Amino acid sequence: MAKQENSDDQEYKARSVALRLLARREHSRQELTLKLKQRKLDGSLISMVLDDYENEGWLDDARFADIYSRQRMDLGYGPLRILSELQQRGIHQAPGCLDELSDADWVRNALLLREKRFGLFDLADDWDEKVRQARFFTRRGFTGGQVDRVLAVSESDSLEG
Secondary structure, X not given: OHHHHHHHHHHHHHHHHHHHHHHHOOOOHHHHHHHHHHOOOOHHHHHHHHHHHHXXXXXXXXXXXXXXXXXXXXXXXXXXXXXXXXXXXOOOOOOHHHHOOOHHHHHHXXXXXXXXXXOOOOOOOOHHHHHHHHHHHHHOOOOHHHHHHHXXXXXXXXXXX
């Protein structure tokens, strides 16, 4: 009898912890699995609970990937960084919101970030500043081509365009 009560307690704990985590924010299945394993719960029990939550629609990796990607885009991150972070969270397919954006859209996002963060000063004569800004955008996850195009723009170009 004690064995049955213990397994029910573990299932209750797994369900309540997973639901509490999902109530705070979207999680990927991999994130929830790791968080539940940290609480010393059995792997088969975790899989069963997460399968139930997926069937209920409470856990959805595609929805998580879309929301996460949009949040990171709003914070000024580029496609390479967002895709890398999604892969670290167990998502191995690009969400639709990333596929919808063209290279020109990413350049426009990076250009707005550059204008806000650094200003659109001409960098032709300031190699050190150009390298500093290039490193910043590369760390943010923009491609080399996108970074080159963003750094080539100056205030006079943006006023004309």
